[in-house]
Amino acid sequence: MGAGHGHGVLHRPGDSPVHRLPPQLKIVAAFAAVLCVVATPREAFWAFGVYLLAIMAVWWVARVPVRWFAARALIEVPFVVLAVLLPLVGHGRRVDLLGVAVSVEGALAGWNILAKGTIGVLVSLTLAATTAPHDLLLGMQRLRTPSVLITIATLMLRYAEVIVGEAQRMRVARISRGHDPRFLWQLGATARGIGSLFIRSYERGERVHLAMVSRGWSGTMPEMTGTSTPPPERVVGSGTALLVEHLAYAYPDGHQALFGVNLRVRPGERVALLGPNGAGKTTLVMHLNGVITGGSGRIEVAGLPVDKANLKEIRRRVGVVFQDPDDQLFMPTARQDVAFGPANFGLRGAELDARVRSALDAVGMGAYGDRSPLHLSGGQRRRVALATVLACDPEILVLDEPSANLEPVARRELAEVLLGLDRTMLMVTHDLPYALQLCTRSVVIDDGVVVADGPTREILADTELLAAHRLELPYGFRLD
Numbered sequence: 001m002g003a004g005h006g007h008g009v010l011h012r013p014g015d016s017p018v019h020r021l022p023p024q025l026k027i028v029a030a031f032a033a034v035l036c037v038v039a040t041p042r043e044a045f046w047a048f049g050v051y052l053l054a055i056m057a058v059w060w061v062a063r064v065p066v067r068w069f070a071a072r073a074l075i076e077v078p079f080v081v082l083a084v085l086l087p088l089v090g091h092g093r094r095v096d097l098l099g100v101a102v103s104v105e106g107a108l109a110g111w112n113i114l115a116k117g118t119i120g121v122l123v124s125l126t127l128a129a130t131t132a133p134h135d136l137l138l139g140m141q142r143l144r145t146p147s148v149l150i151t152i153a154t155l156m157l158r159y160a161e162v163i164v165g166e167a168q169r170m171r172v173a174r175i176s177r178g179h180d181p182r183f184l185w186q187l188g189a190t191a192r193g194i195g196s197l198f199i200r201s202y203e204r205g206e207r208v209h210l211a212m213v214s215r216g217w218s219g220t221m222p223e224m225t226g227t228s229t230p231p232p233e234r235v236v237g238s239g240t241a242l243l244v245e246h247l248a249y250a251y252p253d254g255h256q257a258l259f260g261v262n263l264r265v266r267p268g269e270r271v272a273l274l275g276p277n278g279a280g281k282t283t284l285v286m287h288l289n290g291v292i293t294g295g296s297g298r299i300e301v302a303g304l305p306v307d308k309a310n311l312k313e314i315r316r317r318v319g320v321v322f323q324d325p326d327d328q329l330f331m332p333t334a335r336q337d338v339a340f341g342p343a344n345f346g347l348r349g350a351e352l353d354a355r356v357r358s359a360l361d362a363v364g365m366g367a368y369g370d371r372s373p374l375h376l377s378g379g380q381r382r383r384v385a386l387a388t389v390l391a392c393d394p395e396i397l398v399l400d401e402p403s404a405n406l407e408p409v410a411r412r413e414l415a416e417v418l419l420g421l422d423r424t425m426l427m428v429t430h431d432l433p434y435a436l437q438l439c440t441r442s443v444v445i446d447d448g449v450v451v452a453d454g455p456t457r458e459i460l461a462d463t464e465l466l467a468a469h470r471l472e473l474p475y476g477f478r479l480d
Ligand SMILES: Nc1ncnc2c1ncn2[C@@H]1O[C@H](COP(=O)(O)OP(=O)(O)OP(=O)(O)O)[C@@H](O)[C@H]1O
Pocket: 251, 252, 253, 255, 256, 257, 275, 276, 277, 278, 279, 280, 281, 282, 283, 284
């Protein structure tokens, strides 16, 4: 798997004079430039030409080729759409242009949006290209930007990366299926592609947000320095690490995914959650740390009910490792990503550093702390994603298909890491040998209910049960 999808696509590292400018200076300059552009009268056509030349001069100094910006031109789409639509729907005097009655006022309004929007996008792209994301945030902090704006900027940055990353991924997928965007007759396919791009980006953005929420994100970027707030005393469990009773849930579109799930897990148990596609496994897992709420039934973590009042504490206790590490990793370096959760939970300074180091060491990634998740292999990213959750020191570790897309060696190494952890563990998997290796107990879910619960070996030996729920041992695999 190629690295880097969805990460860092807006930044082009370099050591040009533009790259070396202090980030706060660049932010102020970009902001001033955008204000200036917005204030320019729309009829001052020459001024927009001058702005464009000035931006291109910055590109030349920064040694960022025009091609690089062209590849990111997709962000322009909304402005172009408006510029085309406004002359057609605008009011006032109309003139005939190639047989189409075009509104003069609409055309000017379209031009205004297109010119100012384009220059605004180019200024922002230039800033993003020449400034690493964490420098941008640092620059904003130095300018004493209110933290809510920094938060918004963090998410916007991540969202922009998600869109561009998703576009690159889809482009590769389309081209590999014989699509060539240079041919005009494939314009329809390209347009449909852009539509599904925005939907997919939205979905991915939402998953990234869920991963942030499950690591204690509450809307502000956590401080990393200072003194730690001591975590609340842990309630000594009642002998039950996790209790789920009669959990039923329907998604907002009305689709009922869970129909009364019952599950009790003792501290230290390792439980595999098995079941066919669409059985409701992920939906169940999302309930365990309150990422999905609003269903009926009861969920308790070490005796603590999962409800709004306890959410922060619940999220500290239940760590969820998502299926796709790209949804979990969003900071510029592996170390910052691992620090994000514990910092949200109040850890600071030396204590935070120690926690981050031990989490990275636990997954064998101690030497990679300063690397961008962008430059790691799929297996390494999976490990860093696990470290981001381990660093929160959860009592219950929930893993969604940990072995998916891993090469055999990385799969085995991850198993060794997981076996070395002394935690209550719940693992959603389609990899039955993995369930056997890591979990003594298995729970089979189908159609939103638990249909079997018992020792993994016995469950996997029950060929009728497996067949009834679309589970199958891999070819050549024998239980002995
Ligand atoms: N956001 C959503 N809106 C509506 N329905 C959804 C949503 N997410 C999942 N579902 C539906 O809920 C059911 C359970 O989905 P879930 O993702 O929990 O299954 P799963 O057991 O994890 O499947 P898989 O093994 O394929 O990952 C499926 O029928 C699915 O189509």
